Amino acid sequence: MASKKPKFKNDRALRFYNEVLGLDRLHYGLWEDSDERTLEGVKIAQKRYEDFLLSEITTLSGQPDTTRILDVGCGTGVMSESLYKNSFLVEGLSPDLYQKEIFNQRIPVPFHLARYQYFETNNRYDIILMSESAQYIPLNKLFAKTDELINDKGHLVVCDYFTYDDASGPMAKSGHKLNEFLIAAGLNGYRMIKQKDITLQTIPTLETAKIFTEKYILPTLAIFGDKFREKKPFLFKTLKWFLRKRIAKIQKELVLIDAEEFAKNKAYMFFIFEKI
Ligand SMILES: C[S@@+](CC[C@H](N)C(=O)[O-])C[C@H]1O[C@@H](n2cnc3c(N)ncnc32)[C@H](O)[C@@H]1O
Numbered sequence: 001m002a003s004k005k006p007k008f009k010n011d012r013a014l015r016f017y018n019e020v021l022g023l024d025r026l027h028y029g030l031w032e033d034s035d036e037r038t039l040e041g042v043k044i045a046q047k048r049y050e051d052f053l054l055s056e057i058t059t060l061s062g063q064p065d066t067t068r069i070l071d072v073g074c075g076t077g078v079m080s081e082s083l084y085k086n087s088f089l090v091e092g093l094s095p096d097l098y099q100k101e102i103f104n105q106r107i108p109v110p111f112h113l114a115r116y117q118y119f120e121t122n123n124r125y126d127i128i129l130m131s132e133s134a135q136y137i138p139l140n141k142l143f144a145k146t147d148e149l150i151n152d153k154g155h156l157v158v159c160d161y162f163t164y165d166d167a168s169g170p171m172a173k174s175g176h177k178l179n180e181f182l183i184a185a186g187l188n189g190y191r192m193i194k195q196k197d198i199t200l201q202t203i204p205t206l207e208t209a210k211i212f213t214e215k216y217i218l219p220t221l222a223i224f225g226d227k228f229r230e231k232k233p234f235l236f237k238t239l240k241w242f243l244r245k246r247i248a249k250i251q252k253e254l255v256l257i258d259a260e261e262f263a264k265n266k267a268y269m270f271f272i273f274e275k276i
């Protein structure tokens with residue numbers, strides 16, 4: 001029997017950020033107090049996050065032109081581009097077709113269309129970078145796959161949010177549990193050589209998303225909703241009934257952009273692990 005081909009998707013949310021909001025980065029920003037809580041501020045803070053990663057990786061590697069890096073869950077390739085421009089031998093990986101298209105337009109380096117846990121190659125890497133992508137890879141596969149791909153004495157660099165053991169509600173649903181992640185790293189022979197808690201510098205991303213949602217998105221939806229109800233009251237009621245579960249889910253999930261809830265339930269961490 002022929003083996004089933006994996007299905008890859010087109011990231012519609014990214015298309016929206018990219019084509020409507022003009023944002024082509026998919027990660028939180030690293031904020032300073034003076035940054036304005038606007039879309040422009042988001043872009044500046046996101047760039048600062050990438051510069052932070054670049055500076056850490058440069059210090060770690062010492063010799064960019066002989067350092068092979070796999071940018072796991074590379075998004076649109078902004079971080080890969082920065083590494084490429086700084087002479088690193090970088091390759092991108094993501095299971096998304098839209099990201100593949102944008103990545104290939106951005107830089108002439110290999111892109112692997114794959115889920116990390118199923119990625120097969122003979123290549124070996126000195127640094128495996130997971131910038132806000134570790135959370136998508138099942139923990140029992142993350143370290144096993146990294147073992148296959150990493151060079152002796154290579155490094156795993158992870159920048160992502162994690163949940164506390166007592167996290168609850170929608171916030172508890174995304175991100176690995178911090179303690180479980182650290183235990184799994186240790187059990188798999190990954191020694192942590194650096195860690196930084198950047199929660200406070202990253203949460204203004206959520207504050208800004210909330211301001212934006214309350215100021216623009218919700219009022220726009222309300223105006224369209226009112227117009228629609230006036231013109232097609234029956235259709236409006238019917239649709240509202242059919243979509244009631246989805247609407248309730250969206251209302252519940254608005255908590256996902258609540259900065260206080262985030263800080264109560266999650267930590268945004270930067271880690272460097274060395275394979276021993
Ligand atoms: C939040 S985005 C981060 C993108 C980019 N690293 C950045 O910092 O902007 C998460 C990325 O992980 C990718 N991803 C999701 N599941 C994955 C998997 N199983 N293996 C590898 N990448 C995955 C997504 O397609 C996306 O590129």
